[in-house]
Amino acid sequence: MKSAMNYSCLLCILVLLPALCHCQDPFTPSRATYYGSPYCYGTPTGACGYGEYGRTIDGYVTGVSRLYRNGSGCGACYQVRCTEPQCTGEGAYVVVTDYGEGDRTDFILSTRSYAKMAKPDDYQTKQLFAYGVVEVEFRRVPCRYPGQNLLVSVSEHSRNPSYLAIILLYVAGTNDVTAAEYWQDDYQGWKRMRRAYGAMFDTQTPPRGDLYLRFQVGGSWVQPKRAFPADWKAGAVYDSQVQLN
Template sequence: MELHSKYQVPLVLLLLLPALCLSQGYTSSRATYYSTSDGYGTPTGACGYGDYGRTVNYGMVAGVSGLWRGGAGCGACYEVRCKDSKLCNQNGPTIVATDFGAGDRTDFIMSLNGFLKLGRDSSASQELKKYGVVDVEYKRVPCTHDGSNVLIKIHESSKYPDYLAIIILYVPGMKDVVGVEIYDDYSKEWRAMRRAFGAVFDIVNAPRGPFKLRLQFSGSKDWVESSKSVIPGDWKIGASYDSGIHA
């Protein structure tokens, strides 16, 4: 039976609707992977995370290019799924951006742990691995793996007491930290920290602690201040602190 033309357009739209809904909010791209001996991330990287960037999120991490945002994109979480209906997991894994990386028109250069999660089962994952590069779609999702407050760490480049560098380890939700200031109790003023690289902020001639922090998040000109001192006066390299600040 041949359909009358007046029914054809509504029918086409009806057939396309599930596909349109499925991809709503996603951006098309490509993904590839890099190999480590255990499938986890790498302890080196442009974000400055060290070993945290290797194992965070069960090692399902990626270097990103267009999503890098000058380092502000460090730590952002994305749901990534590939497009082959026979091989790909429809839901897709959550991937954490821990490095800068650019490939052949790819937004994600993923750890092997993350890349293999694109497959619907182990056999499909191995088939995708053979491809090397796959078409994907992604969207940003809230980060929830390390609690509800921003976490910071004293970076290894710090030199007590005058040079202080901190790394923003974790930001809950879907916002980027775009500014950090530290309170100088002696001068009674807020002093700006510089984004040194990636997620690392630093300050020369650091005030004597303990001291508060305040953060500025993407999409807002307001500052969010910690309710109490976050970093003690006798801070040490490698120490991590809960800022008490919600994104």
């Protein structure tokens, strides 16, 4: 009996070991450069539609090219580390807020993010900036916003009741937001919103009355715990009271 138990334990270890070893994505080689923005936040008029969102996450943002994926890549988080002698092994953790193409680069980092890849020494940081473009390696990592719920930001271009455009902020985890829908009471069903561009979803036929929304995050639908008010306003930000992992 003891030998059988030992064999079972060994079998469990052998089965679980590959899963434990692959719990994080491997790094992918690429190249990165940086924005020339003096404010270190990238561009507030970026292709994801986030506006000044970069300021709320301390400016650790990036524009991407092929990782943009027609806007579904907006809000994704990556660990990016360079491979020059001036670089740390940890690199920078960044959030995608824009689209941008450089010299065969996947990332155009804010200057704050680019500096974060360097060793904590002014001389090393200046040397890294002098390269302009550096070889990097990256991997997708979960976005983490401790204590922060998923927020629904109503675009300032919205006009109640004829046009509604929304953007989701603080999307945690590693799943993309692939769709948004609203409840249409007159035919008792959900209607798909259009991906206008980047992370922005819109409709020219928003429902009358309270606004019920749901979002497809990864393979699951996420619905705020309560409806948003019928008199929703352009520029307002509403708390979904839902936290994502």
